[in-house]
Amino acid sequence: MTAHAWTLAFAFLILGPLLGALLAGLDRILTARMQSRRGPPLLQPIYDVLKLFEKDTLVVTSLQTLYLWGFLLFMAISGFILFLGGDLLLSLFALAVSGILLCLAAYATNSPYSNIGSSRELMLMMAYEPMLLIVPLGFFLVTGSFRVSDIIAGEPWQVLELGGILIGFLFILTIKLRKSPFDLSSSHHGHQELVKGLTTDFSGSDLALVEIGHWYENVILLGWLYLFFAPLGVAWALPISLILFFGEVLVDNTHARLKWAPTLRLSWWVTGLFGVTNLVLLSLFA
Amino acid sequence: MPLIALLILFPLCAGLAVLSTRDIEQRENLVRWLAYGLGGATLLLALLHFRTEPEFFTLGQGLTGALDNLFMLGGIAVSLYLLYACRQIKGREWYIPVLLLVQMGLMLFVELAPEHPVVARPFYLDSFSVLMALIVGVIGGLICIHAVRYMHDYHAHGHGAQEAKTTCPERRRRSFFFMLFVFLAAMFGIVFSNHLLWLFFFWEVTTLCSFWLIAYSGTDEAVRNGFRALGINLIGGVSFAGALVWLTHGPGLHTWELDQLVAAGSALALIPAVLIAVAGLTKSAQMPFSSWLLGAMVAPTPVSALLHSSTLVKAGVFLLVKLAPVFHNTYAGLLLSLIGGLTFLVTSLIAINQRSAKLVLAYSTIANLGLIVMCVGIGTAATLWAAILLIVFHAVAKALLFLAAGTTAHLIGGRDIEDMEGLVYRRPALAAAMLIGILGMFLAPFGMLLSKYATLQAFLTVEVLPLGGVLLAVIIVFGSAPTLFFWSKWMGKLVAVPRRPQPSELPLPRDEAIALFSLAALTTLACALFPLIDWLFIHPYTGSLIGAGLIPALDGHLPWETIATMSFMLAALFLLPILFWLRPPQFQASSGYLSGANVDGSASYRGAMGAEREVASRSYFLTDFIREGMLTRVGLLGSGCLLILMMLTGAIR
Numbered sequence: 041m042t043a044h045a046w047t048l049a050f051a052f053l054i055l056g057p058l059l060g061a062l063l064a065g066l067d068r069i070l071t072a073r074m075q076s077r078r079g080p081p082l083l084q085p086i087y088d089v090l091k092l093f094e095k096d097t098l099v100v101t102s103l104q105t106l107y108l109w110g111f112l113l114f115m116a117i118s119g120f121i122l123f124l125g126g127d128l129l130l131s132l133f134a135l136a137v138s139g140i141l142l143c144l145a146a147y148a149t150n151s152p153y154s155n156i157g158s159s160r161e162l163m164l165m166m167a168y169e170p171m172l173l174i175v176p177l178g179f180f181l182v183t184g185s186f187r188v189s190d191i192i193a194g195e196p197w198q199v200l201e202l203g204g205i206l207i208g209f210l211f212i213l214t215i216k217l218r219k220s221p222f223d224l225s226s227s228h229h230g231h232q233e234l235v236k237g238l239t240t241d242f243s244g245s246d247l248a249l250v251e252i253g254h255w256y257e258n259v260i261l262l263g264w265l266y267l268f269f270a271p272l273g274v275a276w277a278l279p280i281s282l283i284l285f286f287g288e289v290l291v292d293n294t295h296a297r298l299k300w301a302p303t304l305r306l307s308w309w310v311t312g313l314f315g316v317t318n319l320v321l322l323s324l325f326a
Numbered sequence: 327m328p329l330i331a332l333l334i335l336f337p338l339c340a341g342l343a344v345l346s347t348r349d350i351e352q353r354e355n356l357v358r359w360l361a362y363g364l365g366g367a368t369l370l371l372a373l374l375h376f377r378t379e380p381e382f383f384t385l386g387q388g389l390t391g392a393l394d395n396l397f398m399l400g401g402i403a404v405s406l407y408l409l410y411a412c413r414q415i416k417g418r419e420w421y422i423p424v425l426l427l428v429q430m431g432l433m434l435f436v437e438l439a440p441e442h443p444v445v446a447r448p449f450y451l452d453s454f455s456v457l458m459a460l461i462v463g464v465i466g467g468l469i470c471i472h473a474v475r476y477m478h479d480y481h482a483h484g485h486g487a488q489e490a491k492t493t494c495p496e497r498r499r500r501s502f503f504f505m506l507f508v509f510l511a512a513m514f515g516i517v518f519s520n521h522l523l524w525l526f527f528f529w530e531v532t533t534l535c536s537f538w539l540i541a542y543s544g545t546d547e548a549v550r551n552g553f554r555a556l557g558i559n560l561i562g563g564v565s566f567a568g569a570l571v572w573l574t575h576g577p578g579l580h581t582w583e584l585d586q587l588v589a590a591g592s593a594l595a596l597i598p599a600v601l602i603a604v605a606g607l608t609k610s611a612q613m614p615f616s617s618w619l620l621g622a623m624v625a626p627t628p629v630s631a632l633l634h635s636s637t638l639v640k641a642g643v644f645l646l647v648k649l650a651p652v653f654h655n656t657y658a659g660l661l662l663s664l665i666g667g668l669t670f671l672v673t674s675l676i677a678i679n680q681r682s683a684k685l686v687l688a689y690s691t692i693a694n695l696g697l698i699v700m701c702v703g704i705g706t707a708a709t710l711w712a713a714i715l716l717i718v719f720h721a722v723a724k725a726l727l728f729l730a731a732g733t734t735a736h737l738i739g740g741r742d743i744e745d746m747e748g749l750v751y752r753r754p755a756l757a758a759a760m761l762i763g764i765l766g767m768f769l770a771p772f773g774m775l776l777s778k779y780a781t782l783q784a785f786l787t788v789e790v791l792p793l794g795g796v797l798l799a800v801i802i803v804f805g806s807a808p809t810l811f812f813w814s815k816w817m818g819k820l821v822a823v824p825r826r827p828q829p830s831e832l833p834l835p836r837d838e839a840i841a842l843f844s845l846a847a848l849t850t851l852a853c854a855l856f857p858l859i860d861w862l863f864i865h866p867y868t869g870s871l872i873g874a875g876l877i878p879a880l881d882g883h884l885p886w887e888t889i890a891t892m893s894f895m896l897a898a899l900f901l902l903p904i905l906f907w908l909r910p911p912q913f914q915a916s917s918g919y920l921s922g923a924n925v926d927g928s929a930s931y932r933g934a935m936g937a938e939r940e941v942a943s944r945s946y947f948l949t950d951f952i953r954e955g956m957l958t959r960v961g962l963l964g965s966g967c968l969l970i971l972m973m974l975t976g977a978i979r
Binding site: 096098099102103105106107109110113114121126127129130133134137143144148149151152153154155156158159162163166169173174177180181235244246301308311316319322323324 | 786796800891910941
């Protein structure tokens, strides 16, 4: 591991939330423009979180804060491994642990809305986990390694070989980013059926932790997307992955929310149709 | 050798001693001390023989002959006892005595053969069998200690059936611990026997013990399930006996020694190995033979814990791991893996449907064993490494979970996961034990992560049939998602804050506390020190197989950074709660959100007509989405076809 890799990893730890906040701000501006609104300033998400820290924190049980810290910690570990050029599978497992801890935090409060929110979140995890796990497998078949540093050093045309997996990944990226039609575990608006779902009973600094965790998560997901194009060089890879990333905003604004059963069925079908087929073809012709 | 003899004889004598003690309290004390002694003896064995090369032991001519006769007569006695027990069979269970007779006939055909292979080295010891002995001795011992108090309450609460109460419960109770100890003795026998006929005898004894223990309560349901377990295990027994007939009378390989069978390789040994693998599949409750393990849930919890963690099902996978070199790089091996994979996928999905804690545990056991079988069928150093680690993690974590579930059921009076809501607040120590068990079963950086890591890598580099490896990897990918769902759902119930205080005054009994905390500590240690387990027991075993040229040289081992990162994550998971406990944040407490209509904290709200209504929310079981019946049928059909295919490809080879 080079000094460069360590710098990048620590840069992620410190600057990751900042970058994530910018992505979130850009997302809000884009959404507003699509709805013919002006939208908030770019730094609005940061203002929001700073304000959350100023507010009183009410908890149903003090343990919920513990689980939330765990969520944030494992999210940071996942990103750290990714940006260090480490093992993609490990990064994925840390991401899963982090997701489970977030659900536990919501379960711990035991209000009906949090309960349904976390149950739905778990169902979403069940929906996207297979596809997310297939991504490293695809990279392994192409480059012979689970290591991010080896994947980056791969052949420029690996994205073509992994076309199906890329499509599958973009599909579940919508779920991971909590975008419509798959935003069924928590909603942006407190007046909807689920109130705020998963985050109903978090407030003040607890809610700020969740927000920061999501900023980290968005950067990690952007990193995963970047990996597909990484061998093309930064000049190509970064713009392409950013465009695809913000393509999700368009999807968000043009779709209504689905129920959990179609979501689960649809994502497993997409995983099977694109992800698995891609893997099978790779193993046959590799 | 003396130690091996001690390990087999000690539990046997212990059982007899327990059987002859009349006084209940005296008997309970005796069981405690004997269990400690047993654990100590296996620890001693492990201390003397870690990192050992395979050692074989010869016995004197006279002793071998005597033991031969003894085990032959013993085998007949076991069969006769089971035949006698068959007087209780009903209607569709007629096949059980038939299987018994067929098996007995086959065995006599083998044993009375005019010319039979001579066994020079009837016992052996290698680092894998030492590890298994450690699991059987230590975990089995702890389960016995838990059972002392548990069975006391079990009878006091009147779980036992009316029939059992009227027909001399005292004798049955005494026999209970006798059977537990005999079970452990037979397990040691399986683990150390190189003589296949003797191994078969011990195999039969475990079948007998499981039948007796499952039917223990004497209710009609228990007896029926006991017979189902017996019937299915006998299918395996007949298949095993068939393998012995092949090895005695068949063309080609003639041997009664396990190591020679394994060393013969797939060209010579595939047919008997496939037949023995069928026996292994029945014991380790793989589809299509999985139903008996679910039926076994009617037994008292310590019995379930014993069957699931350290004894019966582990005997099956133990033998499969031993035979793995034969399966390496064959179609039969790939099909074996697929049977395991299908079992893993189907039972992981079905587990989501289950409400009862014991049933969730049972399905997850079958799923986990499926994962082990998947590894075994591929049979490379990396997958064997994963399989053995899975056996270890599953043994400790599952024993812990079963015992914790049993104790919880006694203390709070409910077997459903829904009843365990708020256990972290109601019974912190018990909940901690259960959470450690769940973490040990599936969450990163524990058991499942390591094994998944190794298996995915191994599957993608498998050579038999390029598609086969990808198929197995995809099975893991789709099977681990439901695993995540049902375990997290369970943890969610445990960590939920109770809406009303639910005090429970019953103290945690001392014996149960000892067993639970030892197992929790063992699970944690196993996770933290798994590289040590690897170095002490697994690496020498795979190393000796590689040295003998039975499996290809080690490739794609876990890089050290991966292990370091995992250890770091594990440490983080433990340090965070400690830090939190040292410096808890001071936040204002509030009640859960009920649209602002809370009446009594989080517990009730003002409903539509102004009436006060209790809050209730339940978990998702997805019964419309995942249909248990249909999935079971698909699983049975698919695995049945795969099984037949496996036997066919074994025969064609």
